Amino acid sequence: MSFAVRSAVVRFGDTLALDDVSLQVEPGSVVAVVGGDGAGKTTLLRSLVGQVQLERGQVDAPPPQAIGYMPATAGSWPSLSVAQNMDFVGGIYGLSGDALASRRDELLDRASLLHSVGRLASQLSGGMRRKLGFSMAMLHNPPLLVLDEPSTGIDPVSRVDLWRLVSEAAAAGAAVVMSTTYLDEAERAASLLALDGGRTLAHGTLQQVLDSFDGTVARTPTPHRPAWAWRRGREYHEYWPTTADVPLDAVVVTPDLEDVVITLSLLKRRDKEPAS
Amino acid sequence: MRAMIVKEFRELRRDRRTLAMLIAMPLLLLVIFGYAANFEVKTVKAAVVGPQATQFAATLPSSFFDVTVTKPADNQADAERLLQDRTVNVAIVTGAKPVLALVDGSNLFASQSIVSVLNKAGDRVSTRILFNPELKTSWVMIPAIIGLILTFIGTIVTSIGLVRERETGTLEQLAVMPIKPSTVILGKISPYFLVASIDMTIITGLGMLLFGVPFNGNAFVFMLGAALFLFVVLGLGVFISTVSHTAGQAIQTAFMFLLPQILLSGVIFPLDSMAAGVRWIGYLLPLTYFTMISQGVMLRGASLASLWLPFLMLTVMAVVVFSGATLRFRRDLAPGRRRHRGTVALEPATERATGQAGTEARRGS
Numbered sequence: 001m002s003f004a005v006r007s008a009v010v011r012f013g014d015t016l017a018l019d020d021v022s023l024q025v026e027p028g029s030v031v032a033v034v035g036g037d038g039a040g041k042t043t044l045l046r047s048l049v050g051q052v053q054l055e056r057g058q059v060d061a062p063p064p065q066a067i068g069y070m071p072a073t074a075g076s077w078p079s080l081s082v083a084q085n086m087d088f089v090g091g092i093y094g095l096s097g098d099a100l101a102s103r104r105d106e107l108l109d110r111a112s113l114l115h116s117v118g119r120l121a122s123q124l125s126g127g128m129r130r131k132l133g134f135s136m137a138m139l140h141n142p143p144l145l146v147l148d149e150p151s152t153g154i155d156p157v158s159r160v161d162l163w164r165l166v167s168e169a170a171a172a173g174a175a176v177v178m179s180t181t182y183l184d185e186a187e188r189a190a191s192l193l194a195l196d197g198g199r200t201l202a203h204g205t206l207q208q209v210l211d212s213f214d215g216t217v218a219r220t221p222t223p224h225r226p227a228w229a230w231r232r233g234r235e236y237h238e239y240w241p242t243t244a245d246v247p248l249d250a251v252v253v254t255p256d257l258e259d260v261v262i263t264l265s266l267l268k269r270r271d272k273e274p275a276s
Numbered sequence: 277m278r279a280m281i282v283k284e285f286r287e288l289r290r291d292r293r294t295l296a297m298l299i300a301m302p303l304l305l306l307v308i309f310g311y312a313a314n315f316e317v318k319t320v321k322a323a324v325v326g327p328q329a330t331q332f333a334a335t336l337p338s339s340f341f342d343v344t345v346t347k348p349a350d351n352q353a354d355a356e357r358l359l360q361d362r363t364v365n366v367a368i369v370t371g372a373k374p375v376l377a378l379v380d381g382s383n384l385f386a387s388q389s390i391v392s393v394l395n396k397a398g399d400r401v402s403t404r405i406l407f408n409p410e411l412k413t414s415w416v417m418i419p420a421i422i423g424l425i426l427t428f429i430g431t432i433v434t435s436i437g438l439v440r441e442r443e444t445g446t447l448e449q450l451a452v453m454p455i456k457p458s459t460v461i462l463g464k465i466s467p468y469f470l471v472a473s474i475d476m477t478i479i480t481g482l483g484m485l486l487f488g489v490p491f492n493g494n495a496f497v498f499m500l501g502a503a504l505f506l507f508v509v510l511g512l513g514v515f516i517s518t519v520s521h522t523a524g525q526a527i528q529t530a531f532m533f534l535l536p537q538i539l540l541s542g543v544i545f546p547l548d549s550m551a552a553g554v555r556w557i558g559y560l561l562p563l564t565y566f567t568m569i570s571q572g573v574m575l576r577g578a579s580l581a582s583l584w585l586p587f588l589m590l591t592v593m594a595v596v597v598f599s600g601a602t603l604r605f606r607r608d609l610a611p612g613r614r615r616h617r618g619t620v621a622l623e624p625a626t627e628r629a630t631g632q633a634g635t636e637a638r639r640g641s
Binding site for chain 2 (some may be wrong): 009049050051063065070071073074075077078085089092093117136199
């Protein structure tokens with residue numbers, strides 16, 4: 001059974017936070033929701049877990065007992081120890097005794113937190129706190145796992161660890177929805193949904209998103225139209241409607257996800273403004 | 277320097293609650309407490325019993341004594357019961373010479389005024405003060421202070437505890453878990469309830485030990501009143517947490533609830549002496565009723581039956597405050613959750629009432 005948010009419209013006062021956005025996730029797969037700040041990622045995830053009321057649209061989600069949720073704040077109680085955080089969540093989901101202890105130790109071991117069970121959550125590093133939050137969300141083995149920016153603000157090694165945990169959860173059959181600002185993470189997901197200003201920029205598998213891109217991206221040391229260029233390393237990438245428009249000193253490149261998402265954002269923001 | 281001042285003004289302009297406290301509160305305090313701050317007791321309720329009750333009642337200055345009970349057939353025991361139940365502030369027993377005036381010492385300012393007036397009668401009246409013979413302020417204040425401390429724990433500490441969940445983002449985590457808002461609230465307040473109960477026991481014990489405050493009544497009645505009062509103030513704490521986003525806001529708001537309780541509940545200024553315009557505020561405050569119970573039980577040995585009014589008021593307040601707090605908390609915790617057949621369908625709020633939501637939702641999908 002898949003879980004979905006269909007044609008969701010969410011408004012906070014005068015702000016349209018989600019405008020006809022849909023998302024679907026299958027068991028055993030990871031869907032990445034990507035976008036910049038204010039794109040609507042958190043609102044979409046909160047809609048899926050029942051924390052935001054839709055103005056229009058529908059959510060197909062399991063009951064709360066079957067949802068594992070990790071908020072952007074990591075969701076652990078700072079004045080409880082690692083073990084106490086896990087025990088509290090286990091208690092809420094009806095786990096106790098040996099079943100809780102073995103599941104807790106298994107998850108903490110996989111998250112490399114077994115040696116820190118007695119430490120307060122407030123004393124953990126950012127990466128460790130995220131891994132604890134993930135372990136708490138996974139404790140009751142939920143069919144739907146929703147992770148709000150699990151890797152934001154943590155070091156690369158912890159990101160790798162987290163991705164391993166996410167992959168293992170999906171491999172075990174969970175439907176995983178995670179938001180991220182890192183496009184390389186989105187590339188690893190089974191499918192992705194790119195948002196900007198509450199609207200869908202692109203969705204589908206990585207290949208589908210790349211294939212749907214209409215236009216040309218060229219590499220150039222100096223942007224010809226700064227409004228349509230973005231820095232990539234020491235050079236710039238610049239969007240052109242067709243290959244014929246590309247200046248002679250620029251080199252056409254195969255656009256990757258970053259190029260596609262940035263270009264779609266620029267196109268969306270400038271909407272009907274001519275590209276050249 | 278200029279940039280700093282401008283920045284402060286801009287921040288202050290957006291912090292409506294602080295701004296309200298800075299501008300509106302002083303004006304409100306001046307007006308309310310100006311009318312409330314009055315120790316002078318102008319009239320007292322009196323009972324006259326015994327064979328010459330009717331005749332003696334006629335001789336009492338009506339400008340001070342509001343004679344509400346005149347019963348020639350009643351005796352001293354009946355008069356004491358009237359005082360114990362706080363039906364009157366003074367009960368005069370006729371039939372002997374001099375007549376005996378029994379004064380309720382648990383009402384400090386009223387009894388001081390009564391004694392002062394009766395002393396002018398000279399040998400005609402013999403005065404005896406019951407429940408607080410030496411008119412000690414501590415005897416009257418300590419039962420009320422117990423309520424103040426419970427109010428402090430209930431409102432400030434509880435609201436901060438819940439707001440902290442919001443600040444650390446764990447409230448969001450709780451919201452997604454399969455746990456009812458009422459369970460969250462009860463789970464949160466239980467430790468505070470226990471701590472407040474222990475505090476209450478210690479303060480009561482210390483008050484009795486250090487200041488010799490008597491405990492003349494039934495401990496069960498006292499505990500029942502304290503438990504009801506605790507529910508009200510803990511509910512207030514939960515309510516405050518639902519209208520606050522930070523611990524600072526919670527403290528500010530709790531302070532706004534706390535200050536009137538201190539000054540208008542009769543703990544410091546007698547309710548009867550307040551102007552009618554502010555006295556009604558006192559009758560809306562839970563501490564007013566807890567003080568009636570604590571002073572009644574501890575000093576006068578009042579029974580549950582005679583304290584029915586404060587018990588009823590606290591029960592009504594507990595139900596109203598707790599229901600309101602739970603409803604607000606529920607709105608915070610689960611704004612869009614609606615269960616059916618194992619799925620959660622989030623549908624248009626405006627269309628729910630008309631039954632069109634499902635149709636619209638299906639159309640959208």
